[in-house]
Amino acid sequence: MTLLSDAERRDYAREAYLWACELELRAYKPGNVSLHSEGHDMTVEDFRRSALASAPCLTDPSATLGKKIFWAIEATSKEVKCNTNLGIILLAAPLMQAFIDQDDKESLPAKVDAILKNTSVDDAEWVYRAIRLAQPAGLGQVPEQDVNEIPRVNLLETMQLAARRDSIARQYANSFADVFHMAVPLYHAQLSHWGNEEWATVAVFVELITRYTDSHVERKFGADCSRQISTRMAEVGRVLSASQLPGKNLDLLRGVDLEFKSQGINPGTTADLTVATLLAARLESPY
Numbered sequence: 001m002t003l004l005s006d007a008e009r010r011d012y013a014r015e016a017y018l019w020a021c022e023l024e025l026r027a028y029k030p031g032n033v034s035l036h037s038e039g040h041d042m043t044v045e046d047f048r049r050s051a052l053a054s055a056p057c058l059t060d061p062s063a064t065l066g067k068k069i070f071w072a073i074e075a076t077s078k079e080v081k082c083n084t085n086l087g088i089i090l091l092a093a094p095l096m097q098a099f100i101d102q103d104d105k106e107s108l109p110a111k112v113d114a115i116l117k118n119t120s121v122d123d124a125e126w127v128y129r130a131i132r133l134a135q136p137a138g139l140g141q142v143p144e145q146d147v148n149e150i151p152r153v154n155l156l157e158t159m160q161l162a163a164r165r166d167s168i169a170r171q172y173a174n175s176f177a178d179v180f181h182m183a184v185p186l187y188h189a190q191l192s193h194w195g196n197e198e199w200a201t202v203a204v205f206v207e208l209i210t211r212y213t214d215s216h217v218e219r220k221f222g223a224d225c226s227r228q229i230s231t232r233m234a235e236v237g238r239v240l241s242a243s244q245l246p247g248k249n250l251d252l253l254r255g256v257d258l259e260f261k262s263q264g265i266n267p268g269t270t271a272d273l274t275v276a277t278l279l280a281a282r283l284e285s286p287y
Contacts, residue, residue: 003104004286010059012286013096017058020278021051021088024271027201028253030233031260032271036253039261042082050076050084058089058096065119066126066155069093073130086134087168087216087272090127092279095176099283108284113175119155127155136216166215167269176280183208183277184284199246202253204277206237209270216268229265232256 004012025044028036035044054072057063063071072089098111106114128147151158159172171179183204190200210233213226236256240246260266 006061006100009100009102009286010061013099013283014055014059016099016279016282016286017055017092017096018051019282020092020275021047021085023197023201023278024275027198027205027274028250028257029202029205029267029271029274030236030253030256031229031265031267032205033266037257037261040264040266042084046080046082047084049079053079054085054089058093059100061100064123064126065093065097065115066123068097070126070130070133073134077133083134083136086131086136087269088275089130090168091171091176091179091272091276094172095276095279095283099286108280109175109180112180116156116172116175121151121154123155124151124153124158127158165218167212167273168215171273171276176276178208178212179273179276179280182211183273184281187277187281194246196246201274201278202246203237203240205270205274206233206240208273208277209267210234210237212270212273214267214270217265221265225265229260229267232259 025033025047026035028034031039033039033042033044033047038044053075057071057075058068060068060071069089072093073086076085076089094112094115095108098108098115101115102108102111128149128151131147153161156172159169162169163173164170167178171177186207187200187204190203191197194200194203210230213223213230215226217229218226233256236249236252239249239252243249
């Protein structure tokens with residue numbers, strides 16, 4: 001086993017991030033922007049440019065976690081005029097920092113947990129600024145620690161307060177348990193089964209949205225709609241799980257994609273969690 005230097009870790013984290021962002025675009029995820037189907041006034045190139053713009057910020061050794069997140073959103077906002085990657089950056093930043101700071105005695109999940117437990121109020125303030133800059137749809141206001149106010153608790157505590165209503169915040173609150181303990185093993189299992197990264201990615205997306213309603217959809221359209229989307233995707237999941245050749249199900253995915261996009265439904269949080277899963281899978285196996 002060859003240990004990586006600090007510079008090599010930063011380079012590997014950057015490449016893993018770009019790989020995860022690109023693979024997620026190549027997977028046919030109903031309702032989301034992909035190489036198969038653009039939509040919601042966003043293009044594949046918007047997401048590619050966003051990934052390239054944000055990657056250096058997420059590996060900047062001089063920045064705290066909160067600053068990395070803000071600088072990545074700021075860099076993205078100079079490239080595209082829409083919110084392409086707030087959720088991706090919120091999830092990717094602690095994963096990448098954990099990998100870069102990790103030593104050979106620590107597992108990636110353990111290092112992520114340590115980083116999250118050591119976040120500061122300053123981190124929270126920078127993240128609040130990032131959220132305000134990105135202006136995610138359907139954000140609204142909350143009674144405690146609203147992003148339009150000055151935070152009074154650290155970043156982990158702010159995420160714990162939001163965890164019941166937001167799947168990205170839940171990853172901070174549970175140290176990315178959904179990613180590490182469910183989604184990453186599923187990705188590896190489906191990759192082994194089908195031998196195809198894109199279809200393994202689709203399987204992760206489908207399982208995530210089936211198990212957890214999409215926070216973005218719920219904020220925009222309500223809980224009933226998000227549950228209906230999860231039920232519809234569970235049907236897709238049953239078809240895929242019974243298939244030895246998943247490519248034969250493209251027509252099914254096209255139909256569901258059209259259903260969702262005709263209603264303006266974009267399961268963006270699930271797409272963000274899918275990127276985080278791919279990134280975590282790659283960062284756990286750097287050698």
